[in-house]
Amino acid sequence: MATMARSFLQAISKDEAVAPPLRVVQIEGLAVLKIIKHCKEFAPTLVTGQLLGLDVGSVLEVTNCFPFPVRDDDEEIEADGANYQLEMMRCLREVNVDNNTVGWYQSTVLGSYQTVELIETFMNYQENIKRCVCIIYDPSKADLGVLALKALKLSDSFMELYRGGNFTGEKLREKNFSWMDIFEEIPIKVSNSALVSAFMTELETDTPVSQGDYDRLHSSTTPFLENNMEFLIKCMDDLSMEQQKFQYYYRNLSRQQAQQQAWLQKRRTENMARKATGEEPLPEEDPSNPIFKPIPEPSRLESFLITNQVSNFCGQINGVAGQNFSRLYLTKALHEN
Amino acid sequence: MAAASEHTVLQFVAPSLTASPTTPVLTARIHPLVIFNVCDCFVRRPDSAERVIGTLLGSILPDGTVDIRNSYAVPHNESSDQVAVDIDYHHNMLASHLKVNPKEIIVGWYSTGAGVNGGSALIHDFYAREVTNPIHLTVDTGFTNGEGTIKAFVSSNLSLGDRQLAAQFQEIPVDLRMVEAERLGFDLLKSTAVDKLPNDLEGMELTMERLLTLINDVHKYVDSVVEGQTTPDNNIGRFIADAIASLPKLPPQVFDNLANDSLQDQLLLLYLSSITRTQLSLAEKLNTAAQML
Incomplete structure (x- = not known):
């Protein structure tokens, strides 16, 4: 399956020199749950992980993901991290999971993800994978009953500028570039296998009110707003x-x-x-x-x-x-x- | 053997008793991620495989509940009387998982299929060497009796003196933790394709609609009881009374003040954020204009 997928990918990249623009990120329920679990368990520590999936035309499918251990600055541990990543990919391939990196996910606090680090990481990924995406999940918003999941990519014009390395007023004016053009948000679709769908239909509780509803009707949003104001x-x-x-x-x-x-x-x-x-x-x-x-x-x-x-x-x-x-x-x- | 025969009895040793004598009843608490993982592995199983197995990770809570939070598949081969589990794979994967979350340890294993079969005992033996008293979770991905049954077992040994005769799988209660799935929304997980994520306001609208239908239902029920169409049920009556009593009783004047105050607070915030936005766009225009000069 994995090899087939890769040859399929190669076929795509050979046939089309100019890939169609990325329009939709289609993510599996499994990956969503995994991301949420990882981000929530470690909140407020910010965590990251890798997304695995397939790149099919203008749709990027995210079918699985795995978490990275919390990073330290130690060099030795960094090398260890790379090993971990390879090992995990190898293991997942053995059970027929798509082992094609399509990007990474990270948690954030109150949506303050627009940092230089994110851009650097993105550029790193971009070097290896033509089309990658960053999925951002905000655990702090989950308490308000909101599913704060976002798929982001850097815009092409920004990447060009970033590679050039100069952000002078002249250059920006030339390109007619404004701060709104750095990130592009890509719409997310959620898909599930028929089996999962059957199980979820089976297991759905009968109560007309769900936990999400309770969360949404909770009236104390003051701390959230306060934090927001502080930031x-x-x-x-x-x-x-x-x-x-x-x-x-x-x-x-x-x-x-x-x-x-x-x-x-x-x-x-x-x-x-x-x-x-x-x-x-x-x-x-x-x-x-x-x-x-x-x-x-x-x-x-x-x-x-x-x-x-x-x-x-x-x-x-x-x-x-x-x-x-x-x-x-x-x-x-x-x-x- | 002859001397021992007088004492020989079929002994039933419940492993939970030996593991933690105070809490004989185990419950398995399963998070939805595990089910998703199992299903995904089953869908991606090799052509030849009848079922997939894997390791369950989680923790054992102080009250004896086994909290199953994560899982990973382990490749294996099964023939009529032999089971080969890829132990290296299992250990590699375990080490990787422990790096991320050292608190999640092995608590058992899962397999797809309707129930326990011959091979299960062998695999269970293997896991029993990894951890005391593992849990065996079966997920019926074939929907053999029309529903997706999820069952959890612990094994107990039937021994004759010192000799083990057989292992018996005992079913234990399963507690599905669907709260997280509810948070996400079943609508998102139930269907095979959802075109877009619900945003804040749509979610709010949905919630309000649900609340309204609930209130209407209660209303109808009370009306029909008052009119004598339905026989009154004291329990339901108490629930309704509790629900109404949970609204704090405030004089209208006080409540109006409160509501207006918070309204004004919110308006202030709205105003502030709008003004900041305006400032931003203004600043940008000015910045680019300044560069023109």
């Missing part, structure tokens, strides 16, 4: 720090330009005088002069990411507050009856 404030601080960096840069830049102008002016008058006396004019540029050394422009990546996070927190606050309205009106209606 938002922190992000705003970071953002203003970044802004200050830019201001500092612009101030330096304009000062430098003024200096250059002054120097040029001086040189010109000097040249005029030299011309008058019949001497050779001096060159109008002097690379040895420190004022002509270009000041490096700070990267905009960080501020873009922070902006992304801020917008994410805003979205969450909006969502939860919106739900709270419904809850409040519900309680009100209950009371009036």
Whole structure:
């Protein structure tokens, strides 16, 4: 099965030089449950794991996954981790699980996943697998009865920019690139085998109200909102720090330009005088002069990411507050009856 | 042998008694992931295999309940009187799993099929060497009697003096922990394909609808009792009274104040987040404009 799948994959990659864009991530219920179990058991520690599956046209199928042990910075353990990964893949292949890496999953706290690390990991994966995806699960939201599962990829234009390695204002303007264009969210589909579906139908409890309903009607969302606000404030601080960096840069830049102008002016008058006396004019540029050394422009990546996070927190606050309205009106209606 | 014959009795040693004398009754608590895993392995079994087996991981709770949280398949070969289990594979996989979660230890093994057969005793023996008193879980993936039966067994030895005669599989109660599956939503797990994940508001709507139907049901029931169509049931009456009593009794004035206060809090938050968003888009426009100059 696995070899067949691989040859199928190879066939695809040979036949189509330009792969169709990734439209849907189809994930099996088994993988969803595994991700949730792993992320929840270790929360609030952030954990990661590998996704296994198949790449079929514009659909990326995630059929299984396995967790990574919690990482330490120790080098030895890192090598151990690589061994673990190989071993796990080998073992899973033996029981006919698709052993084709399609990406990784990770847990997050309140959706603050937009980090440089994630981008670096993604680029690493991207080198080996043409099409990969990152699935993000937020255990903190599960208590609100929300299934916070997201499939993300970096946009092609961002990857191009990242490979180029410069996030200067000029480049970004050229590409018409904004902070919203870093991540692309891919819609998730859930699929189950017929057998699983039969079992779940069989085992479904008869009660009309499920645990999810209880969670959703729970009226104390204050801690969640509080945490969100706290994160938002922190992000705003970071953002203003970044802004200050830019201001500092612009101030330096304009000062430098003024200096250059002054120097040029001086040189010109000097040249005029030299011309008058019949001497050779001096060159109008002097690379040895420190004022002509270009000041490096700070990267905009960080501020873009922070902006992304801020917008994410805003979205969450909006969502939860919106739900709270419904809850409040519900309680009100209950009371009036 | 002759001397011993006077004392020879068929002894029934319940292993649970030897393992933990205070808690003779074991319960197996199964998480939905295990069932998913078993089904997946069965679907992906080799062509020749009749059934799949695998190791169950989890922990034994202080009250004697065996909490089965995870599992992995183990390749094996079965002929009429021989069973070959890939022990290396089993150990490799166990080591890998322990790296991730050292708290999950072997608690038993599973197999697909309707019940216990000859080979099961042999495999069970193997697992009994790995862990004391393993649990044997059977998942009927064939739906032989029209339903997917999930059963758990412990084995107990029938011994004659010191000699073991046979192993007896004793069924123990199974407690399916479907709470996690409920959290996810059965709608998501039940069907073979779901096109999109439900978002926050849709979930809320669904929940409200369910609540409404529940209230309506109660309403109808009470009405029919009052009109004398249904014979009153004291238990149901008490449940309804409890449910109504769980609403805190507040004077309308106080409640209105409370509701309005929280409404205003929420509005403030909404306002704040909207203003932040506006700021962001404004900042972006300004940033790009600044670069133009």
